[in-house]
Amino acid sequence: MTDTTREITLTVNGTEETLEVEPRTLLVHALRDHLDYTGSKVGCESSLCGACTVHVDGMAVKSCTMLAVRADGADVTTVEGLADGDELHPLQRAFREEHGLQCGYCTPGMMLTALSLLEENPDPTRTEIRNALKGNVCRCTGYHNIVDAIQRAGELMTTGETEASGAD
Incomplete structure (x- = not known):
């Protein structure tokens, strides 16, 4: 960890993930770029289109407007976490x-x-x-x-x- 990064822990689709992010990193970028959960899409980056929606602690959140550090310790569900193995949600x-x-x-x-x-x-x-x-x-x-x-x-x-x- 550097002076310009923060270590955060997210539980994404039931898996605990620890990563280092800059304080300005958006949750959508932490999920896509750092953790390879690419189901959430970056559309408008202004919360208008909803393509980035995930659940954070059970609530639908537009992840393009939430800082990843604000989700530290949260339970995050992406579209990849809906299916149960091979059985679709x-x-x-x-x-x-x-x-x-x-x-x-x-x-x-x-x-x-x-x-x-x-x-x-x-x-x-x-x-x-x-x-x-x-x-x-x-x-x-x-x-x-x-x-x-x-x-x-x-x-x-x-x-x-x-x-x-x-x-x-």
């Missing part, structure tokens, strides 16, 4: 089943924003889903399939249906 399954993505750039942020919504409200209306996604921008779709995917994910999460028990 219900959100990932639903996005695949409902064609809720095109290029995939915004998808990780959409999923983590949706996860926060579904944890609070497992059966949201289409309007509630659209309101929850106001901070996430998708340039490829008209959001219709994304909303369908989030509604389907809520169903899957409520019923506990797994890939093995459901028909694909």
Whole structure:
């Protein structure tokens, strides 16, 4: 560690990670550049697009506006942490089943924003889903399939249906 760096520890997707960062390093860059969790994307770097959304201690956070040192000691979940081994998380399954993505750039942020919504409200209306996604921008779709995917994910999460028990 140097005079210009700080050692921080994050638990990312269940794995404790210790790294040295400059105090000005954004969480998205610590995750992507230092730890190789590249699911979170750098889109606008001003919190407008939501492509960088991760969970920090269970809350959806735009990691392009959070300093990594502020996350020291936190539990961070990225899109890579949603799946359980080879079994996709219900959100990932639903996005695949409902064609809720095109290029995939915004998808990780959409999923983590949706996860926060579904944890609070497992059966949201289409309007509630659209309101929850106001901070996430998708340039490829008209959001219709994304909303369908989030509604389907809520169903899957409520019923506990797994890939093995459901028909694909």
